[in-house]
Amino acid sequence: MQRKSNQRTGAFGEEEVSKYLVHHNAEIIERNWRIREGEIDIIALYPSGVFAFIEVKTRSSVAFGHPFEAINREKAMRMQRLALGWLATHGCLGCDYQIDVAAVLIAANGSHSIEYRASVL
């Protein structure tokens, strides 16, 4: 039950970040691209021609720390590998790309805020 609720929270966060990206003129290429090693939440293409691989962290409280703190060095390196994996399987190896992270904080009254950090590696 709890898990389902968390999944819903996560899906909501990814949806909101997608809207945010579209609003900033990025094109959403793929959502929830999944291979055995892991998953990339959002893959987007910026108008400048740079691919962005985005990890979204959604939290309804900061009791367990800031969402960004959940992304440690190891997780960041895994995103790097996943990004290269996507580029390779889509024939784009050698293109410019970057790893972005987004934190979505849902307040108790249902409003939310997005914190977006580009090119974190």
Add this chain to the structure above:
Amino acid sequence: MSLAHTKSVALLGLDGHVVTVEVDIADGLPMYSLLGLPDAALSESRDRVRAAIVNCSEIWPNRKVTVSLSPAWLPKSGSSFDLAICIALLSAHETISPDAIADVVFLGELSLDGRIRSVRGVLPALIAAQKAGIKTVVVPRANFQEAQLMQGIEIIAMEHVKQVLRWLRTGEREIADEIEFAWQPTDENLDFADVAGQPQARLAAEIAASGGHHLLLIGPPGAGKTMIAERIPTILPALTIAQALEVTAVHSISGSFTNRSPTSLTAPIISPHHTTTRVAMVGGGAHVIKPGACSLAHNGVLFIDEAPECPSGVLDSLRQPLEAGTITIARSIGNLTFPAQFLLVLAANPCPCGKFTGRGHNCTCTSLQVRRYLNRLSGPLMDRIDMRVHVDPVGRVDMARTDLGESSADIRIRVIAARAIAQARFGDYSWKLNSHIPSRALRTVFQPQRQAMNFLHDELDKEHITARGLHKIIRVSWTLADIAGHSIPTLEDVEKAHSLRGGIEL
């Protein structure tokens, strides 16, 4: 602006270096990197600083934080950078004006709730800060007394990070009530009046204090060797302010103020146990080089009980500081020099069982054991010991006496007078104590009376003493002459000095 810098001090032995603490907060995942060769305690500063910031209701930046301590090549250690890092970090986070902190030195370890804890080495750090032209230093309240020894620099004592922040943001601060600052005269707990009998050892202690002559006390357990040695600082003249500052600086580095006040004018006494290691004796250490017992005893007394039980290398490591008055320690991070001008007092049992006194009827050791025991003290070390005094067991007559012996205060008056006479005599020379007269000067300018020299030359002919021993005897006889008020050592002084040598050439 997400860049700020402030200052702190890194210590390498007694030398302080002013360190610039820079903090940069950049976009990116939350990270914290500390640059500039930190050791383990310093690397842990991250968690202390973070907890302190959060618990003071300030905001910890969830961004990429880079802290740089420059000069980067200088190895840094200890927790005293906590406060500087914390303040620079909050300034980089734009909650403190960067101009307010740029030229202020911050010293202090943080506790998790934001209180500022005491650190070691405050006095040497302040000396370095002043040399670098720093005007204002923030120190932990617990170190205020020590910090006040430093004149001509504004010292702000703080107890809590919140106080520091209030001062930096509004300029308001409670003026820490000035701790009544006074040099404390010698402490009166110990007194020579407690020692029953032992005229010979008392005299030897007085001579040691007057002329700086190193001393070996040989006697059975319970005769009062330790009692006498512990009371030698009470008859030494009070330290001068300059000497006291040196002592305080060394003790501050080693963080050993537990039984010594930073404002004490009493000569220190350090008595390491005989199982001590060479490094503990002369100083050293792998990451942080700390002064050893011989530096802590600077301007005071180094007392080693049961000296023959010491591993031989430990005592012999004292030879060089005895000669030079300083000790230079070479390690991979550099060469450090600590002062080490001390009065060496050794105590020894006459044999392994300790009962070899008089004719040795109670002694259970073999004659070979007895002979070997004191030979564990090496020749070159014994060469530097001017007096070897036998301390006999206290007899019933001495114990039955109800009048106390002479008090330390009375003896100290004679010691100070004797030292003044010697100093007046040595006016232009580089040495100040009789024990430091070079042998050349002994043969030319500082010869005792004619008859006294004849007596010594006779002893030399009979091979009762060596040429080296002859010089030692003359030095002690000068001190005896100073105490007795003779302008030049008489035959009596020289004979007394000869007997204090114990008649043994170890």
